[in-house]
Amino acid sequence: AQTVTQSQPEMSVQEAETVTLSCTYDTSESDYYLFWYKQPPSRQMILVIRQEAYKQQNATENRFSVNFQKAAKSFSLKISDSQLGDAAMYFCAYRRRPLQTGANNLFFGTGTRLTVIP
Amino acid sequence: EAQVTQNPRYLITVTGKKLTVTCSQNMNHEYMSWYRQDPGLGLRQIYYSMNVEVTDKGDVPEGYKVSRKEKRNFPLILESPSPNQTSLYFCASRPLTGGGYTFGSGTRLTVV
Numbered sequence: 001a002q003t004v005t006q007s008q009p010e011m012s013v014q015e016a017e018t019v020t021l022s023c024t025y026d027t028s029e030s031d032y033y034l035f036w037y038k039q040p041p042s043r044q045m046i047l048v049i050r051q052e053a054y055k056q057q058n059a060t061e062n063r064f065s066v067n068f069q070k071a072a073k074s075f076s077l078k079i080s081d082s083q084l085g086d087a088a089m090y091f092c093a094y095r096r097r098p099l100q101t102g103a104n105n106l107f108f109g110t111g112t113r114l115t116v117i118p
Numbered sequence: 119e120a121q122v123t124q125n126p127r128y129l130i131t132v133t134g135k136k137l138t139v140t141c142s143q144n145m146n147h148e149y150m151s152w153y154r155q156d157p158g159l160g161l162r163q164i165y166y167s168m169n170v171e172v173t174d175k176g177d178v179p180e181g182y183k184v185s186r187k188e189k190r191n192f193p194l195i196l197e198s199p200s201p202n203q204t205s206l207y208f209c210a211s212r213p214l215t216g217g218g219y220t221f222g223s224g225t226r227l228t229v230v
Contacts, residue, residue, distance in 0.1 A: 091161070
């Protein structure tokens, strides 16, 4: 079974500094997607960044980047130049890529609450 | 605007009183899914649907029903709600061949 582990329940960062959120996952598949979602107090789930496992290049979206280590099954999120609006719960998630029955579940970690200190 | 719309946003009900949470998407997505979010557990899938009239159980289906009579709508039905179904519920959709999900704004359900 696929599992996603976020070992940091809470993290804090000074405004304008950089923070890295950790995520590890367990799978026997070779082809899959990995995601980071942000959930602010409004509780909306917002897609931050996505990585396809077959791509060696780490995904980047403006101030957000990932460090994808496929062999180690690690998928960390780096937030550069942290802003007050980055304060939220962050969820790491995994999904198998093949379009097979039962393959469409998005497995979530338990989340990391990020506080940004002014 | 492309979106997933859930209603209601908040609901307080009593044990055993049937309720329906509606979900509608305007992106012509084939795949729709329901999740519940509980503290310390992340989001867990309840049911999913790969297209009209095609639904299947997720990880925590007990006590829930769904239907997919139209492509855009995917209601979640609690026939006899119990307090352990108090949770935050999310509907999500995506294209069948795509990777990213679009989530609704969530429904906070309290069963007393």
